[in-house]
Amino acid sequence: MTSEVTREMTAEVIRLDGVEKVFEVRRKNGRRLRRERAQVRAVDGITFSVPRGEMVGYIGPNGAGKSTTIKMLTGILTPSGGRVRVAGLDPSRERTRLARRIGVVFGQRTTLWWDLPLYDSYRLAHRMYRIPDDRFRANLDRCVELLDLGELLDVPVRQLSLGQRMRGDIAAALLHDPEVLYLDEPTIGLDVVSKAKVRTFLRELNAERGTTVLLTTHDLTDIEQLCKRVMVIDHGRLVYDGALAGLHEAGGSERTLVVDLEREHAPIELDHARVVRVEGPRQWLAFPATASAAPLVARIAERYPLVDLSVREPDIESVIARMYADRGLH
Numbered sequence: 001m002t003s004e005v006t007r008e009m010t011a012e013v014i015r016l017d018g019v020e021k022v023f024e025v026r027r028k029n030g031r032r033l034r035r036e037r038a039q040v041r042a043v044d045g046i047t048f049s050v051p052r053g054e055m056v057g058y059i060g061p062n063g064a065g066k067s068t069t070i071k072m073l074t075g076i077l078t079p080s081g082g083r084v085r086v087a088g089l090d091p092s093r094e095r096t097r098l099a100r101r102i103g104v105v106f107g108q109r110t111t112l113w114w115d116l117p118l119y120d121s122y123r124l125a126h127r128m129y130r131i132p133d134d135r136f137r138a139n140l141d142r143c144v145e146l147l148d149l150g151e152l153l154d155v156p157v158r159q160l161s162l163g164q165r166m167r168g169d170i171a172a173a174l175l176h177d178p179e180v181l182y183l184d185e186p187t188i189g190l191d192v193v194s195k196a197k198v199r200t201f202l203r204e205l206n207a208e209r210g211t212t213v214l215l216t217t218h219d220l221t222d223i224e225q226l227c228k229r230v231m232v233i234d235h236g237r238l239v240y241d242g243a244l245a246g247l248h249e250a251g252g253s254e255r256t257l258v259v260d261l262e263r264e265h266a267p268i269e270l271d272h273a274r275v276v277r278v279e280g281p282r283q284w285l286a287f288p289a290t291a292s293a294a295p296l297v298a299r300i301a302e303r304y305p306l307v308d309l310s311v312r313e314p315d316i317e318s319v320i321a322r323m324y325a326d327r328g329l330h
């Protein structure tokens with residue numbers, strides 16, 4: 001059996017074994033003039049694997065090591081220790097080969113040509129990846145339809161809104177049919193409608209093509225709507241790997257229902273939810289993140305003069321902080 005065949009047969013698309021990344025930095029030391037060398041362990045012995053076709057969330061507080069991990073998975077950074085394999089390839093040694101098999105979207109940066117119309121960036125990708133014409137056409141048509149890009153193809157990228165640009169970037173990452181897609185904060189700064197478009201698109205992509213997705217985000221709704229599995233990284237270490245519900249359970253975290261009533265009202269009284277804040281006609285109710293909001297909403301609508309409501313997810317920092325408190329970590 002050739003190694004190529006073995007590679008194709010493996011169910012694991014991403015595999016990390018004891019991966020480390022240490023950065024050497026120079027730090028000022030007190031009042032001394034000389035800067036001292038110091039080491040930052042951005043990734044500190046991470047082991048995990050992702051089977052083909054899975055969508056996994058990769059979350060953690062700022063500076064936890066998420067971007068560093070993704071950079072090692074693309075081959076931009078070489079690990080200081082351990083072993084990384086993506087689609088059977090060693091990313092830092094086989095970066096060019098790997099580039100044809102992965103797609104990357106960094107929410108805060110664009111890979112599109114700023115001054116050119118969106119379509120020109122796609123034509124460049126067409127040539128750069130040597131995508132067969134029929135595949136290019138089919139993939140572009142599909143992205144244009146599902147990401148609503150039709151009107152935008154002739155618009156220079158710098159004139160696009162953030163949400164439009166993000167959709168444009170996602171399409172650019174998919175024109176060469178990658179089997180793995182890394183998304184770093186794909187919904188950051190987007191309005192509710194754009195977020196919904198991006199999430200629906202990713203769900204369909206995963207269902208139809210079986211694309212493996214590693215998703216970094218600060219928005220737990222992204223995870224809830226897209227990923228059955230979530231990994232939490234903190235201080236360069238993997239501190240949780242499992243279902244999102246399990247993470248909420250581990251920390252006993254709470255979601256918040258923001259309720260707008262017709263007028264000021266005494267605090268709403270409900271089982272399994274408690275009012276945590278009242279401001280005029282608006283009330284905030286906390287309830288367990290593992291519970292469904294639907295029955296609470298139904299009961300409020302039945303008994304109170306309801307105008308509007310929304311559900312807020314706990315932020316990642318607080319979920320992780322609670323998890324630590326619960327497990328006696330830190």
Ligand SMILES: Nc1ncnc2c1ncn2[C@@H]1O[C@H](COP(=O)(O)OP(=O)(O)OP(=O)(O)O)[C@@H](O)[C@H]1O
Nearest residue numbers: 023025040042060061062063064065066067068069
């Ligand atoms: N090139 C570098 N040189 C030195 N230190 C670095 C470098 N890149 C990252 N770091 C440090 O490594 C740690 C992890 O950074 P990383 O960007 O991977 O975190 P992150 O989880 O992606 O954070 P954020 O959510 O803020 O983007 C941080 O302490 C950061 O300052």
